[in-house]
Amino acid sequence: MKSSVSTWSRWAWLAGLLAVPIIIVTFLISLTNDVSLIQRCTTALILMVMVIGLHVFSGNSGVVSFGSVAFAMIAAFTSALITIPADKKPSLFPDMPDFLNWLLSFTVPVPVGILISVAFTAVIALLVGVPLVRLSGLAAGIGTLAFLVVVQVVVTKWKAVTRGESTMVGVPKETTLWWALGAVVLVIAIAALYQVTRRGRRLIATREDDKAAMSIGISIPIERLWGWVASCSIAAFGGALYGHYIATFSAQTFSIALTFFIIAMLVIGGLGSLTGAVVGVIVVQVLAEVLRTVETQGIGPIPQIDAPGLTEMVLALILLLVLIARPAGITGGREITSWVRRRKGNAPQVAS
């Protein structure tokens, strides 16, 4: 009984300490009425959903995955296919194969589309996950990377369904700042719940010591599969939201570069903690925003510098320096609750 109370309080503290500052900052940003700032904030929040998704699997299991963007892509395209107004569909997809023709006849509201696409992606994640979770280390990395390439090639070349290089257009643009904020809060709550309860603790145990975990009866493939499906579903949620935010996208939107960007944010924040996932996104996004401002208008004494690629170059350089200075990431893989508790003096054994 006592332990279950502390589980809930740990969940509330972790989720609350992460979500409340984000809610406050987002609210403040919305008050500025600065359209471009609000856009950047929305994008950052959607990216945060994807990074938290990756954390749920990679952070808790310690197994690298390059596949999360593939699931974001599948969900974005699925949701687009079922939410584009039915009267527009025949002209957008004139060559739709017969077995998918039923897709052209109906339209669902965007929230329903997102739900259906997340559920559909979860099923694919389950099917792909059953064989893939048996791999660890770099083999897992390459396995998931190979899956990403396969999905990318199929989405790029299956023009009749995905419109290939001519990009998906006419997708309802409904994701707003508040949708993105709601999604982040929801996903933080889910991810925090997962890692303070039994299911997630078991997966973390396999990360810390696989043999010890097995010796107390934890099945590594089963725990990884749970984490994998949860992770891919969250990534899918982010992908579907992103699709309804940018409204025009192709397979190139969900590139290997985006994959690494997401992994980089997670590692820079600190792999292994939810706090790391959140902090990584905030730090990288704020940096990118500052650099972009320098490139377009200059800040204070720094004049405007006009050179395409400069922003990305400096960003990569800063990321590199952060990694060299703190190889374990900004948070070192610890949760925000461990600092708060230490400051309150509740855990003297940690402080000593």
Added chain:
Amino acid sequence: MNLQFIVDAIGTGALYSLMTLGLALVFSVMGLMNFAYGQLVMIGGFSIILLRSQPWWLLILGTILIVVFVSLLMERLAFRPVRNATAMTMLVTSFALAQFLQQLARVAFGANPKPLEQFSELSVQYEVAGLIISRQVILTLVTTTLVLIGLALLLRKTNIGIQLRASTEDVGMAALVGIKSNRVIAAAFVISGTIAAIVAILFFATRTNVSWSSGESIVLIAFVGAVIGGLGSMVGAALGGFLMGFVYTMLNALLPMELRVFADAFLYTLVIVVLLIRPGGLIAAKGVRV
């Protein structure tokens, strides 16, 4: 039956196996999958443009020197500080480095691909028993064979080579018996850089331009080839890279027209299948954790 595509497949396979070797060598010594390796090939490409008007020996020597210099710089400035971090941190470091070099090239040489004057002497073709073989394919095959023999001799007969192999087996143990890790790792980066420069010369010999994004696809192939071949095993890496090139060319030649655009999807599905059957790669080195 037209066997032309087999010649092409062998040519591509040989080039890919070289690419893979350069990446796998560094991995086997320090457990780093160097994503910036592809950017070394890209830098090699720009060196070729820079040295295009020089005599051929100076072009080759200059390209190798430039690429090896960058390779050593990478090791010293970026990878040495994270050497003891997790594999994931090292991987992301190399990715950040790759991004940096790529964007640096974009700022320095512009967003548009730089034209490269073709090496007309390499496109001369010979006909042997009905098959057309270009000088470039012959050059690739000969160079790959020479590099493989050279690497085998280096690893087996020289002092630094034996130290390298010892570090591949067990870095900690090698350090205990007095092998200087810094020297061995630097040596691995020199060899890796040399191979990247050779790959650049062979790769760009048939291209008409060099772009800041040229390195991306190369490292992907090498990365995948090294893992399916067998991490930590040089023979495995060469084999894995060769198979990537060979199978890809064969798929492009043999698949029915309407499926040909999906050649990459078939190739990478095969990669997943190979990994599931042999997670340690085709030739798994003993003691390598995967």
